[in-house]
Amino acid sequence: MPRTARPRRRTALAALSTCLVLGCASGEIPGEEPPPSPGATAPSGDGVVTWASSADRVGVAVDGRGYRLVVRTSVGGSGLRVRLSNAFGDQPVTFGNVHAGLQRRGAALVPGSNRRLTFGGARSVTVPAGGIVYSDPLPVRVPAASALVVSLFVPRAGGALTGHWMAMQTSYTTDGDHTAEESAANWTQRTGSWFYLDAVTVRPRPxxxxVVALGDSITDGWHSTTDLDRRWPDHLARRLRASSTSAVKGVANEGMAGNRVLTDGPGQSALNRLSRDVLSLPGVRTVFLFQGVNDIKAEPGATADRIIAGYRxxxxxAHAAGKCVVAATIAPYKGWGEWDPAGEAVRRRVNAFIRTGGTxxxxxxxxxxxxxPRDAERIRPAFDGGDHLHPNDKGMRAMADAVDLESLDCEAGPHGQG
Incomplete structure (x- = not known):
């Protein structure tokens, strides 16, 4: 698909004030997030994000639990780091042992692949409430499109548990510390969520x-097939790996079910999680913004003007942080229970701004x-996951195929284009 706006030259935006970067003045937009917590950002020049997931409060933390978390890398490289998050915790959490290996089948690992991760040279680390920490780099090479398995043991925790509820991926839990084991024997409990782990980075060569996909449940992959990596960002990652011209290879999926641009609800709003979930990740060149339907259908008073102001x-x-921004129009959702003509009018006006506003x-x-083609207010039946809002696997593939890969490697300008 041809681009509707031409990327512009990068300026010296990286040198702008911290207030600009973190958004100190919000105008008519609700209050925005504070700076990322210490440890949230990887050391300067340290690689590229290969996987990430938006964090939220997902329950109550439990002492003595083990988590074997399965994730899919996008770009390959050496020097693997994991980022562990207690961003929504209200008490410190201790990680007693952390290992990373490659999945063989289920909770079983490829023999010889499981390696211990350290934190400042130590085997364990305690992360304060609200904190985030990166592991030391692991001196092995991780291939692109790998089923990476990160095993965590949490001897001490309490209060709120940080994680990602709707993973569309089966992971495993256990009692006690079995992180060093490559066998699945002790990892018999299944979960459809990720806990504590919110990013993985590598140093790719070349x-x-x-690119970070900032979105809601459509980006999160609801109604795609579990365990088959058929969310639209997964399909995009496959296209980027196959491209001989694009210098963008990493894809981070920061979708969150129910998420909104303007206000907190299911998770913090896009405005309130932008720094942690997007700008703090290493190697990010472009933000792919695909949100707004939840503001329209679920938030009273979310006018087109307010949503547009949030986009701006x-x-x-993002521009102040030196990132490009690619935006996607809001998809149709007639047939979903919260659809009404007034909301449809807002969607059409917002989409007109996205296409022609020059921002x-x-x-x-x-x-x-x-x-x-028969009703522009409805999703195409062949792409409908069944609820008239979320695309199925075929629709997810069509979305990824519509992205112009060249647009993901643009250069950000100082004030948008409007």
Whole structure:
């Protein structure tokens, strides 16, 4: 698909004030997040994010639990680091042992692949409430598209548990410390969530950048097939790996079910999680913004003007941090229980702004890709996951195929294009 806006030259935006980068003035937009906590950002020049997931409060933490978490890398490289998050905890959490290996089948690992990770040279680390920590780099090479398994043992925890509820991926839990084991024998409890782990980074050769998909449950993959990596960012990652021209290879999926641009609800709003979930990740060149339907259908008073103002603020902050912003139009959802003509009018006006407002570095028209030729307010039946809002595997693939790969390697300008 041809771009609807031409990327512009990068300026000296990285030198702008911290207030600009973190968004101190919000205008008519709700209050925005504070700076990332200490340890949230990887050391300067240290690689590229190969996997990430948005964090939220997902329950109550338990002492003595083990978590064997399965994730899919996008770009390969050496010097693997994991980022562990207690961002939503209200008490410190101690990680007693952490290992990383490759999945063989289920909870079983490829023999010889499981390696211990350290934190400042120590085997364990205690992360304070609200904190985030990176492991030391692991001196092994991890291939692209690997089923990476990160095993955590948490001897001491309490209060709120940080994680990602809807993983669309089976992981495993256990009682006690079995992190060093490559066998699945003690990892018999299954879970559809990720806990504590919110990012993985590598140092790719040759050097490469990453794109972060900032979205809601559609980006999170709801109605795609569990365990088969058929979310639209997964399909995008496959396209980028196959490209001989794109220097963007990493893909981070920061989708969150129910998430909104403007206000907290299911998870912090896009405005309130931008620094932690996007700008703090290493190697990010582009933010792919695909949100707004939850503001329209679930938030009273979310007018087109307010949503557009939220888009502008997100874009200003991303540009100030030296990132490009590609935006996607909001897909149709007639047939979903919260659809009404007033909301449809807001969606159409917001989409007109996305296409023609000149704020973004490029635009992908997901509305055009997904809408039915017989009723532009509905998702195409062949792409409908069954609830008239979330695309199925075929629809997810069509979305990824619509993204112009060149638009992901643009150069950000100072004030958007409007």
């Amino acid at each position: 050097a490469a950048g990453a 603020r997100l874009t200003e902050r 973004f570095d490029a635009v992908t028209d997901f509305d055009r890709v997904l809408r039915s």
